[in-house]
Amino acid sequence: MGYYFSVVRKPLLNMLAKTGLLVCSNPKQIGNIMGSIKKEVKHTLYIQFLSALGDPLGNFCPKTFNTWPKFSPTIYGIYSQAATNCNDLDVRVLLSGLKYNIPKIQTQKPIDLIIFDKPYSSSEIDCFINMRLQNLAKEYNIITLNCEEFQEEEKEIILSDTKVNHTVLGGTFDRLHLAHKLLLSEAALRADKTVTVGVTEENMLFSKTLWEFIEDTDLRINNVRDFLCDICPELNYNIVPISDPFGPAITDPTMELIVVSQETFKGGEKINLIRRERNLPPLDILPVELVDEPNPNPLEEAKISSSTTRMRLLGTVLKPIQKNSNIPNIPYVIGLTGGIASGKSGVTKHMQNLGAEIINCDLIGHECYKPGKLCYKELVKVFGEQIVADNGEIDRKVLGTIVFKNKDDLEKLNNIVWPYIAAEVQNIIKSSHAKVIVVEAAVLLVAGWQNMCHEVWTTIIPREEAVKRLIERNLAPEHANNRINAQPNNKYYIQHSNVVLCSLWPVEYTKEQVKKAWDLLLKRMPS
Numbered sequence: 001m002g003y004y005f006s007v008v009r010k011p012l013l014n015m016l017a018k019t020g021l022l023v024c025s026n027p028k029q030i031g032n033i034m035g036s037i038k039k040e041v042k043h044t045l046y047i048q049f050l051s052a053l054g055d056p057l058g059n060f061c062p063k064t065f066n067t068w069p070k071f072s073p074t075i076y077g078i079y080s081q082a083a084t085n086c087n088d089l090d091v092r093v094l095l096s097g098l099k100y101n102i103p104k105i106q107t108q109k110p111i112d113l114i115i116f117d118k119p120y121s122s123s124e125i126d127c128f129i130n131m132r133l134q135n136l137a138k139e140y141n142i143i144t145l146n147c148e149e150f151q152e153e154e155k156e157i158i159l160s161d162t163k164v165n166h167t168v169l170g171g172t173f174d175r176l177h178l179a180h181k182l183l184l185s186e187a188a189l190r191a192d193k194t195v196t197v198g199v200t201e202e203n204m205l206f207s208k209t210l211w212e213f214i215e216d217t218d219l220r221i222n223n224v225r226d227f228l229c230d231i232c233p234e235l236n237y238n239i240v241p242i243s244d245p246f247g248p249a250i251t252d253p254t255m256e257l258i259v260v261s262q263e264t265f266k267g268g269e270k271i272n273l274i275r276r277e278r279n280l281p282p283l284d285i286l287p288v289e290l291v292d293e294p295n296p297n298p299l300e301e302a303k304i305s306s307s308t309t310r311m312r313l314l315g316t317v318l319k320p321i322q323k324n325s326n327i328p329n330i331p332y333v334i335g336l337t338g339g340i341a342s343g344k345s346g347v348t349k350h351m352q353n354l355g356a357e358i359i360n361c362d363l364i365g366h367e368c369y370k371p372g373k374l375c376y377k378e379l380v381k382v383f384g385e386q387i388v389a390d391n392g393e394i395d396r397k398v399l400g401t402i403v404f405k406n407k408d409d410l411e412k413l414n415n416i417v418w419p420y421i422a423a424e425v426q427n428i429i430k431s432s433h434a435k436v437i438v439v440e441a442a443v444l445l446v447a448g449w450q451n452m453c454h455e456v457w458t459t460i461i462p463r464e465e466a467v468k469r470l471i472e473r474n475l476a477p478e479h480a481n482n483r484i485n486a487q488p489n490n491k492y493y494i495q496h497s498n499v500v501l502c503s504l505w506p507v508e509y510t511k512e513q514v515k516k517a518w519d520l521l522l523k524r525m526p527s
């Protein structure tokens with residue numbers, strides 16, 4: 001298999017194109033050319049395919065307006081090849097030209113690179129650009145690939161050739177990926193008039209891996225709409241939030257076909273059961289094959305999934321880092337926070353092994369409880385002799401039971417102890433020679449100590465896992481819950497953190513996340 005680029009016009013000073021359009025005569029070879037295209041296009045790659053017979057450009061609309069579903073396997077093939085070869089590009093296979101006799105290619109984003117997968121004459125290319133492209137950037141490039149004849153075995157996909165007026169599908173659609181696009185494309189390909197999409201609201205997300213990372217419902221709805229309007233603007237789209245697994249699919253008599261993944265086929269059957277009970281016509285169920293994740297690690301799913309995308313965000317910068325001009329550049333201070341039992345100590349251990357100095361605020365705090373220490377007298381004055389143990393020290397277990405069930409008492413304790421801990425932390429930082437210091441503090445954000453840090457990192461775990469871990473540490477369930485309730489929830493931590501880590505999986509995976517976060521940190525730290 002060989003190819004070369006030719007006919008490059010109006011060169012854009014070697015800049016990567018933001019948006020490319022691949023004019024594709026042979027969808028089977030897309031996998032082979034994606035690698036090269038990826039090097040030329042930064043964000044979005046539209047794909048307009050010509051008739052399988054390779055119509056000349058001037059006549060690109062295939063004469064198959066009555067048999068759109070026949071394009072299903074081709075669309076599946078393109079998205080699954082894109083999954084293997086350029087997962088990070090926003091690939092969009094345009095449907096309008098396949099469904100309707102539309103002379104223009106409309107795209108929401110202006111095209112600044114046109115890629116032809118075989119050579120055409122200059123006049124054919126000029127004619128195509130002038131007659132067909134509606135949203136061309138002011139400056140654009142043209143690339144012609146010259147591929148050797150290549151025929152790949154086509155994966156046999158058996159799909160019904162149903163097409164109807166109104167199709168429906170549902171899902172979370174977090175960080176729209178190629179498998180979502182495939183489902184949405186099927187719904188758009190088979191609908192003559194309307195596509196309804198149910199997008200799950202937050203109440204349906206809690207069982208999902210790292211659900212707190214899932215984009216807001218409005219954003220997911222917008223992304224679905226943006227994609228559908230781009231690939232086939234001729235249809236009506238009804239994109240609605242749903243708070244149960246059925247949404248409008250069990251009430252709307254006009255719906256005729258539901259697109260499901262192989263995994264959600266049962267959900268389609270359940271919808272039909274309910275429709276029958278309500279005397280509504282059942283829906284045709286169209287299952288779409290799952291798209292394989294090209295390089296899953298052992299903890300990731302074999303199919304392309306948003307959970308994998310979310311897991312891969314761990315350790316990366318999620319919230320841009322603002323320069324903190326109140327503190328010197330060196331030592332570089334990471335504030336490590338996170339809920340109770342979320343795995344902060346494990347993370348600090350890994351970071352220490354990688355070269356960071358660790359300041360453990362719990363331990364500094366515990367010093368206050370020894371007789372003779374600065375806060376001791378005040379604490380006994382506020383909470384009474386009941387908190388003093390037989391050895392004269394303050395009994396943290398007793399104090400903890402008091403403060404974690406009463407917000408006012410916790411605030412009183414914090415007001416006494418935090419200034420002492422903060423001063424101690426600053427002293428240690430001042431006299432340190434380390435390049436990176438990790439300040440481990442469970443309630444760093446509540447105390448406002450991000451001011452002392454360059455970055456905030458957080459460890460999270462699901463609430464149930466935190467309760468389980470605390471019970472294993474001999475805490476009664478009631479006390480475990482009181483302690484968790486005394487702290488912000490994971491969403492709050494994520495919103496206010498630059499980097500997030502999660503210790504839900506085997507320790508090796510936490511270690512991998514920390515290593516990834518550390519390597520990225522070294523790259524962005526001021527030298």
Ligand SMILES: CC(=O)SCCNC(=O)CCNC(=O)[C@H](O)C(C)(C)COP(=O)(O)OP(=O)(O)OC[C@H]1O[C@@H](n2cnc3c(N)ncnc32)[C@H](O)[C@@H]1OP(=O)(O)O
Nearest residue numbers: 339340341361362365396397399400441442443444447486
């Ligand atoms: C700003 C900071 O984060 S400083 C570090 C946290 N320390 C403080 O805030 C000082 C006040 N707290 C304390 O002195 C102690 O936690 C006590 C006396 C209340 C309880 O002592 P102990 O029973 O020994 O518990 P310990 O100190 O190990 O803390 C247990 C958990 O309570 C949580 N916790 C501690 N202080 C607080 C607080 N002020 N508010 C909410 N949760 C807290 C933490 O999650 C901690 O576990 P973690 O470090 O694994 O996340």
